[in-house]
Amino acid sequence: MLSLKKLFGKDEKFFDLLEAGAAEARASVALLARHLQVLSEGREPLSLDDVAQSRRNEKRIRHFMTEELSRTFVTPLEREDIEALSFALYRIPKAVEKIVERISIYPGKLPDAGFKRQAELLNSAAEAVEFMVKQLRKGTTMEKIRPASDRLQHAEGEADKVMLLMLKELYNGPTDAKHLVILQELYEMVERAVDRCRNAGSIVVEIVLKHS
Numbered sequence: 210m211l212s213l214k215k216l217f218g219k220d221e222k223f224f225d226l227l228e229a230g231a232a233e234a235r236a237s238v239a240l241l242a243r244h245l246q247v248l249s250e251g252r253e254p255l256s257l258d259d260v261a262q263s264r265r266n267e268k269r270i271r272h273f274m275t276e277e278l279s280r281t282f283v284t285p286l287e288r289e290d291i292e293a294l295s296f297a298l299y300r301i302p303k304a305v306e307k308i309v310e311r312i313s314i315y316p317g318k319l320p321d322a323g324f325k326r327q328a329e330l331l332n333s334a335a336e337a338v339e340f341m342v343k344q345l346r347k348g349t350t351m352e353k354i355r356p357a358s359d360r361l362q363h364a365e366g367e368a369d370k371v372m373l374l375m376l377k378e379l380y381n382g383p384t385d386a387k388h389l390v391i392l393q394e395l396y397e398m399v400e401r402a403v404d405r406c407r408n409a410g411s412i413v414v415e416i417v418l419k420h421s
Contacts, residue, residue, distance in 0.1 A: 222277055223284060223291055224346040230270045230298035231342035234409070237263035237302035238335040238402075242328045244309055249321040260309045263302040271299045286345070290416050294342070297409035301335065304402040311395060317388050319395075323375040327399040330364045330371065334406035337361040341413040351417055361410040368403040372396050 240260050248254055274295045278288055312319065337357040344354050351358075375396050379389055 221346070223274070223281075223286065226270055226274045226277070227291070227294060227298070227342050227345065228339075230267055230274075230295060231339040231409075233263055233267045233270065234298050234301035234406075235332075235335040235339045237267075237305040238328075238332050241305050241309060242332055244312070245319070245321075245324050245328050248312070248319060249325070254313065257309060257313060260306050264299075264306045267299045267302045271295050286416060287419070290412065290419070294409060294412045294416070297405070297412055298338075298342075301338075301402065301405045301409065304398070304405050308395065308398045308402065311391075311398065315391055315395070317391075320375070320378075320392070323371065323378075323396070324399070326371050327368060327375075327396070327403075330368045331399060331403050331406070334361050334364040334368075334403050334410075337364070338406050338409045338413070341410055345413065345416065348420070349417055350421055351414070354413065354417060358410055358414055361407055365403050365407040368400050372400040 237260065240263060244254055244260065274291065278284070278291065284291060337360045340357045341354045341361075347353075376393060379392055379396075384392070
């Protein structure tokens with residue numbers, strides 16, 4: 210017999226999956242930071258498979274979400290919002306995986322300071338997203354998520370500034386054309402990963418406003 214909890218859309222499985230997706234996104238960002246750290250120390254870099262695993266885990270979570278949406282008549286949030294947030298979370302580890310792949314074939318030495326700052330901002334953004342997603346289960350308000358949303362917006366704005374500063378140094382330095390093109394793309398890829406976090410956070414804000 211179907212429980213009233215499930216009938217009226219109070220089933221927790223969607224929140225479980227969204228929170229798992231947010232946690233996996235944050236874990237992928239932490240792996241990127243570790244990867245950059247070991248490279249800066251001249252140690253053996255992480256296996257690409259370690260980073261790819263986060264993206265595979267996120268893809269699995271998204272697959273489960275699609276299955277559950279097809280099976281459930283009433284959902285605790287609108288289906289379109291659940292699907293949009295699930296997809297936005299999936300794009301974060303996917304972006305991180307591409308960054309690590311590109312770093313792995315870069316023949317030169319990465320500028321440690323700039324990438325470290327970008328990684329810090331990306332980590333701050335991912336942590337803010339995870340916090341915001343966790344609040345959805347509680348039927349949260351803007352007051353509760355606003356500090357995290359502000360941190361996310363700040364991280365995104367700072368990431369833009371850091372990228373521009375790094376590009377300025379790159380354009381005015383002695384870097385040859387080949388390395389300039391490669392590093393420019395890497396800088397932009399990390400900045401886009403921060404944008405992915407911002408997009409996920411924006412969806413959470415839209416959900417909260419819609420249900421407030």
